[in-house]
Amino acid sequence: xxxxxxxxxxxxxxxxxxxxxxxxxxxxxxxxxxxxxxxxxxxxxxxxxxxxxxxxxxxxxxxxxxxxxxxxxxxxxxxxxxxxxxxxxxxxxxxxxxxxxxxxxxxxxxxxxxxxxxxxxxxxxxxxxxxxxxxxxxxxxxxxxxxxxxxxxxxxxxxxxxxxxxxxxxxxxxxxxxxxxxxxxxxxxxxxxxxxxxxxxxxxxxxxxxxxxxxxxxxxxxxxxxxxxxxxxxxxxxxxxx
Amino acid sequence: xxxxxxxxxxxxxxxxxxxxxxxxxxxxxxxxxxxxxxxxxxxxxxxxxxxxxxxxxxxxxxxxxxxxxxxxxxxxxxxxxxxxxxxxxxxxxxxxxxxxxxxxxxxxxxxxxxxxxxxxxxxxxxxxxxxxxxxxxxxxxxxxxxxxxxxxxxxxxxxxxxxxxxxxxxxxxxxxxxxxxxxxxxxxxxxxxxxxxxxxxxxxxxxxxxxxxxxxxxxxxxxxxxxxxxxxxxxxxxxxxx
Numbered sequence: 001x002x003x004x005x006x007x008x009x010x011x012x013x014x015x016x017x018x019x020x021x022x023x024x025x026x027x028x029x030x031x032x033x034x035x036x037x038x039x040x041x042x043x044x045x046x047x048x049x050x051x052x053x054x055x056x057x058x059x060x061x062x063x064x065x066x067x068x069x070x071x072x073x074x075x076x077x078x079x080x081x082x083x084x085x086x087x088x089x090x091x092x093x094x095x096x097x098x099x100x101x102x103x104x105x106x107x108x109x110x111x112x113x114x115x116x117x118x119x120x121x122x123x124x125x126x127x128x129x130x131x132x133x134x135x136x137x138x139x140x141x142x143x144x145x146x147x148x149x150x151x152x153x154x155x156x157x158x159x160x161x162x163x164x165x166x167x168x169x170x171x172x173x174x175x176x177x178x179x180x181x182x183x184x185x186x187x188x189x190x191x192x193x194x195x196x197x198x199x200x201x202x203x204x205x206x207x208x209x210x211x212x213x214x215x216x217x218x219x220x221x222x223x224x225x226x227x228x229x230x231x232x233x234x235x236x237x238x239x240x241x242x
Numbered sequence: 243x244x245x246x247x248x249x250x251x252x253x254x255x256x257x258x259x260x261x262x263x264x265x266x267x268x269x270x271x272x273x274x275x276x277x278x279x280x281x282x283x284x285x286x287x288x289x290x291x292x293x294x295x296x297x298x299x300x301x302x303x304x305x306x307x308x309x310x311x312x313x314x315x316x317x318x319x320x321x322x323x324x325x326x327x328x329x330x331x332x333x334x335x336x337x338x339x340x341x342x343x344x345x346x347x348x349x350x351x352x353x354x355x356x357x358x359x360x361x362x363x364x365x366x367x368x369x370x371x372x373x374x375x376x377x378x379x380x381x382x383x384x385x386x387x388x389x390x391x392x393x394x395x396x397x398x399x400x401x402x403x404x405x406x407x408x409x410x411x412x413x414x415x416x417x418x419x420x421x422x423x424x425x426x427x428x429x430x431x432x433x434x435x436x437x438x439x440x441x442x443x444x445x446x447x448x449x450x451x452x453x454x455x456x457x458x459x460x461x462x463x464x465x466x467x468x469x470x471x472x473x474x475x476x477x478x479x480x481x482x483x484x
Contacts, residue, residue: 167407172456197452210439214414
């Protein structure tokens with residue numbers, strides 16, 4: 001089973017302080033790009049895989065979704081999600097995505113933000129998601145970008161002139177990467193873009209959009225410390241339909 | 243118009259010495275992966291964009307293609323292609339791919355190897371290719387991988403322990419990159435994977451396969467100096483159909 005780092009006290013407390021935890025979707029710089037991929041939600045049945053504190057579930061309801069199911073493996077996150085949600089059309093369920101059983105043709109949209117790169121096995125989940133969508137239904141998800149997850153030592157190298165480069169050294173070697181992010185020894189699965197795309201295609205999906213997300217020039221103007229994020233994109237956003 | 247580096251004497255002579263020029267398809271380490279994407283060619287009408295010395299055109303005919311058109315901008319390469327081809331079903335034509343006009347529904351397969359990254363404008367060409375394919379027809383192409391083309395200074399950085407990293411520093415900034423490869427000042431266009439995928443989708447193509455090519459472990463066993471090519475893939479292979 002996937003490491004459940006979010007329920008470790010040190011990690012949970014650190015993660016809770018991030019802008020995306022405190023301020024929700026607006027605290028995530030990639031949200032405008034992700035939002036641009038989301039269809040009109042009116043009347044739709046929505047599944048959020050890795051729903052965390054439930055920010056997207058509540059947003060989806062505020063934007064017309066008929067029913068929203070949020071799934072997460074973290075007990076602590078789901079407890080906070082439930083405590084801050086007052087809406088009978090939103091349900092939260094604790095489950096491990098690698099062993100999920102979803103009913104056929106039961107969702108119009110499946111959404112997932114920065115969750116799939118924790119999973120060791122995506123093939124089964126992608127098949128489940130395809131089966132769980134209605135024909136024409138959409139899958140929209142983000143993961144950490146493979147350029148971001150590839151390095152054995154994911155730290156900027158600064159040369160004598162102060163120029164930063166990101167040290168790619170094992171891009172094609174897929175598998176776990178242990179990083180010290182909020183807590184020590186957080187395990188993420190490095191996969192290539194090709195693997196994400198080919199898994200989607202072989203599960204039956206049609207790719208509709210791919211975004212190697214980095215901050216826009218406008219975002220950098222207001223947050224200059226984000227400039228390096230254009231040098232190597234931190235997130236990969238994918239949209240596909242059944 | 244795109245830089246026609248292949249007709250410069252110094253470049254042409256240097257390029258002619260590469261294994262892929264001397265030995266043809268078998269001299270290109272990515273050929274087995276590209277070949278795996280090619281459908282049964284019997285009776286098909288094939289277009290090769292950036293056909294160079296005509297190796298693929300001849301291979302396609304040997305594998306059953308009914309008619310093959312090879313297009314290239316290089317006069318010198320086409321002269322050698324013509325001189326080494328004795329087959330009335332293969333035609334070579336000199337044209338600039340950025341201004342190509344192709345007849346609708348005239349090809350079953352469009353193939354291109356390591357040519358599109360020289361072009362400044364792909365959008366028009368992708369629309370032309372879509373129109374030129376029969377419904378269900380296939381497009382298969384390779385380009386230099388965006389991780390390979392991104393850096394301002396595309397040279398391995400070797401640390402004190404002898405470990406090599408590839409210095410990503412401007413991945414999201416698309417546009418020309420000038421490199422000294424065979425000759426000085428060779429201009430290639432850096433594009434992200436997202437741009438290739440989204441241009442294909444918006445031209446009407448369905449993505450069927452993406453390969454971020456690096457040598458297999460077997461290839462490295464016989465050619466140990468290729469090991470670094472697994473650290474950052476040199477080529478991107480894409481397959482799509484109309």
